[in-house]
Amino acid sequence: MVKRIQVILADDHALVLDGLKLHLADTSDIEVVATVNNGEALLSAIEIHRPDVVITDLMMAGMDGFAVLEQIRQRNLPVRVLVLTALADGQALQRVVELEADGIVLKTEPSRQMIEAIRQVAGGQVVYPRAVHNWLLRRASRHQAAIDTDPTHTLSDREKEVLAHIAQGKTNQEIASTLHLSENTVKYYLKNVYQKLQVHNRTEAARIYLQGKETES
Amino acid sequence: MPQQLFRAYEAVLQSLIDHAQATAAVLMLADSAVETPHILTQVGRLTSTGWVRLIEISPPDVFIQPLASQGTTAALLAVHSAGQRQWSPTQQCLIRAAAQTIENLSRDGNRELDWHQITASRRILPVTEEELCRIVLDIHDGPVQKMYAAVHRLSHLQHLAERLAVTATEDGDEPIATYRENLQEVGWLLETALTEIRTFLGTFHPPEFKQRPLLDILEGLIIQHETMTQAIVHFEAGSTIPEVDVPIKIALYRIVQQALTNGIRHGGVNEQFVYLWSHQDHIHLEVVDYGKGFTPPSLAGPSATERNEHIGLRGMRDRAQLVGGTFDLVSRPGEGTRIKVRVPCYG
Structure with missing residues (x-):
C-alpha cells in the first residue's frame, strides 16, 4: 500500500475543518492525522505527528498563521505549509510569500483546486495564485536589472566599504585598522560579501567590484 | 518659488x-x-x-x-x-x-x-484611511459575526437532528433525511457567504503605508486586483523609485485602485497597464487600457463636472491635486483610456 500524504488541518472555524475533512476523506491518497484551531496547538501537533503537509488559515486567535509559519521556518521543521485563506489582500499575500509558504490557496476557489494543491505541495512544488507568480517574476527581473546595473546592489554600506578596500589590495589587518574594526569583524563582513556576491575569494570579489565601477563610468 | x-x-x-x-x-x-x-x-x-x-x-x-x-x-x-x-x-x-x-x-x-x-x-488623507478602517471593522464586527453565530447554531441543530433521527425511526427516515439535507444546505450557504465577505473585505484593508515602500504597496494592490478580477496587469516600474511621504503613497495607491477598477468596470478589458517612474523629484504614474474608451468629462475650470457618475474621476483628480500634483485623463471612444498623474516626491 502506497503511503498516503499525511496532513494536519488548522482553522479556527469548526465548520471549515469539518468541510475540509469531508472532502479529504473522499480521496485515497490524503490522510488527515490531526485538526487544530490555533497556532500553538498546530506547532505541538507537528512535533507529535510529523505530517507531510500542514494546511492552515491565517486568522486564528492567539498565535496566527503568520506567526506559525515564521516559527516553522525558524525551527527548520521539515513540513510543507499550504496556506488556505479568505484573505485576498495584497499585503497579506506578499507577507505569506515572504514567510516562505509552499502554497497559497484562496478559500473562494473550488475544493478540487485545494486538493490538487495539497498533492503538488507534498510533491515539492510551490503553488501560488497566478497574481502572486506575476509579482515574483516582476520582482526577480527588477532584481536582475539592479544587479546588472550594480553588482554590489545587495551589499550593505559597511560591506561595500570593506569590498572597496579589498579591491585596493589591502589585507584584512590593514582594513581593520583603517576602519577601526577588529580583524574578526572584517572577516565576518567578508564572509557576508562572498556569500552575497556568490564568490569564494577576495580576487573574485574585487573583480566584481571593479566591473561595477566600470559600468558606472 | x-x-x-x-x-x-x-x-x-x-x-x-x-x-x-x-x-x-x-x-x-x-x-x-x-x-x-x-x-x-x-x-x-x-x-x-x-x-x-x-x-x-x-x-x-x-x-x-x-x-x-x-x-x-x-x-x-x-x-x-x-x-x-x-x-x-x-x-x-x-x-x-x-x-x-x-x-x-x-x-x-x-x-x-x-x-x-x-x-x-495631510489630515484628510490619513483621516479617510482611518474612516475606511472603521467601516471595514464595522462590517466585520456586525454582519459577519452574526452569520458566524448562525452557522454555529446550525451546526448544533444538525447534531440535534442526528439524535432525533436515532429515536424516531418508526416514522420512517424520510422527514429526518430531508431535514438534515436542508440544514446542511443552509450551513454551506452561510459558510460560503461568510468566506466571500471576508475575501471582499480583505481587499479594502489598507496596507501599512508608513512602513512599506511605495513600490511594494502598489505591487500588493496589483496582486489583489488580479486575484479579485482575473484581469492581467502589466506593471513596469523604473529602477529607482525614491522614498515618498505617506500622503503621497496613499494618494497614488487610491488613484491606482480607482483607475484599475474603472478600467475593468467601464473599459470592458481584462488587460491593463501600469507605469511608474521618477524624474526630477516627481513621481509619474500612468494607468492605461486599450478598451472601449469614452469621452471624458471636463475635470478642470468652471465647467468641471459635478455629476454623481463621475465621482470616481473627481476623486482621483482631487487626490492628485491635494498632494500638489496633476491629473490628466486622455480617452476617446474606441481608443482606450490613459490616466496620467504626476506628484511631487515630498508632500
Missing part, C-alpha cells in the same frame, strides 16, 4: 491645522490683479477647484483670511474645518497669526509671487 520658502509656508499651515484643529488649510498666492477676497467668498469658482470640491465648501466651514502686501491682497489663507459651525475667537486669532507669519516670510523671502496653491491638508 524657492523650496525653502515653500516648506516654510507648509510648516506654518501644518502648525495652524494642528492648533486650530482644522481639516485643511490652503494658501493661495494671487497675482494682485486677479483675485480679491470678496470673489473667494463665493468659493467653488476659484482655480483651486480640486481642493474646494473635495470638501464641498460653503461657509461657515471655511474661514478666509486675506493677506496683504504693499496695500493689495497678495494672498488668501483659507482654512477648512469639517462640520464647523462657528469659528471661536481663539481659532480666528491663530489664523490671523498664521497669516501674519506668512506675510513676514513673504516680505523677507522671494518677491516673485505667481499664481500658486500651497495646501497643507
Whole structure:
C-alpha cells in the first residue's frame, strides 16, 4: 500500500475543518492525522505527528498563521505549509510569500483546486495564485536589472566599504585598522560579501567590484 | 518659488491645522490683479477647484483670511474645518497669526509671487484611511459575526437532528433525511457567504503605508486586483523609485485602485497597464487600457463636472491635486483610456 500524504488541518472555524475533512476523506491518497484551531496547538501537533503537509488559515486567535509559519521556518521543521485563506489582500499575500509558504490557496476557489494543491505541495512544488507568480517574476527581473546595473546592489554600506578596500589590495589587518574594526569583524563582513556576491575569494570579489565601477563610468 | 520658502509656508499651515484643529488649510498666492477676497467668498469658482470640491465648501466651514502686501491682497489663507459651525475667537486669532507669519516670510523671502496653491491638508488623507478602517471593522464586527453565530447554531441543530433521527425511526427516515439535507444546505450557504465577505473585505484593508515602500504597496494592490478580477496587469516600474511621504503613497495607491477598477468596470478589458517612474523629484504614474474608451468629462475650470457618475474621476483628480500634483485623463471612444498623474516626491 502506497503511503498516503499525511496532513494536519488548522482553522479556527469548526465548520471549515469539518468541510475540509469531508472532502479529504473522499480521496485515497490524503490522510488527515490531526485538526487544530490555533497556532500553538498546530506547532505541538507537528512535533507529535510529523505530517507531510500542514494546511492552515491565517486568522486564528492567539498565535496566527503568520506567526506559525515564521516559527516553522525558524525551527527548520521539515513540513510543507499550504496556506488556505479568505484573505485576498495584497499585503497579506506578499507577507505569506515572504514567510516562505509552499502554497497559497484562496478559500473562494473550488475544493478540487485545494486538493490538487495539497498533492503538488507534498510533491515539492510551490503553488501560488497566478497574481502572486506575476509579482515574483516582476520582482526577480527588477532584481536582475539592479544587479546588472550594480553588482554590489545587495551589499550593505559597511560591506561595500570593506569590498572597496579589498579591491585596493589591502589585507584584512590593514582594513581593520583603517576602519577601526577588529580583524574578526572584517572577516565576518567578508564572509557576508562572498556569500552575497556568490564568490569564494577576495580576487573574485574585487573583480566584481571593479566591473561595477566600470559600468558606472 | 524657492523650496525653502515653500516648506516654510507648509510648516506654518501644518502648525495652524494642528492648533486650530482644522481639516485643511490652503494658501493661495494671487497675482494682485486677479483675485480679491470678496470673489473667494463665493468659493467653488476659484482655480483651486480640486481642493474646494473635495470638501464641498460653503461657509461657515471655511474661514478666509486675506493677506496683504504693499496695500493689495497678495494672498488668501483659507482654512477648512469639517462640520464647523462657528469659528471661536481663539481659532480666528491663530489664523490671523498664521497669516501674519506668512506675510513676514513673504516680505523677507522671494518677491516673485505667481499664481500658486500651497495646501497643507495631510489630515484628510490619513483621516479617510482611518474612516475606511472603521467601516471595514464595522462590517466585520456586525454582519459577519452574526452569520458566524448562525452557522454555529446550525451546526448544533444538525447534531440535534442526528439524535432525533436515532429515536424516531418508526416514522420512517424520510422527514429526518430531508431535514438534515436542508440544514446542511443552509450551513454551506452561510459558510460560503461568510468566506466571500471576508475575501471582499480583505481587499479594502489598507496596507501599512508608513512602513512599506511605495513600490511594494502598489505591487500588493496589483496582486489583489488580479486575484479579485482575473484581469492581467502589466506593471513596469523604473529602477529607482525614491522614498515618498505617506500622503503621497496613499494618494497614488487610491488613484491606482480607482483607475484599475474603472478600467475593468467601464473599459470592458481584462488587460491593463501600469507605469511608474521618477524624474526630477516627481513621481509619474500612468494607468492605461486599450478598451472601449469614452469621452471624458471636463475635470478642470468652471465647467468641471459635478455629476454623481463621475465621482470616481473627481476623486482621483482631487487626490492628485491635494498632494500638489496633476491629473490628466486622455480617452476617446474606441481608443482606450490613459490616466496620467504626476506628484511631487515630498508632500
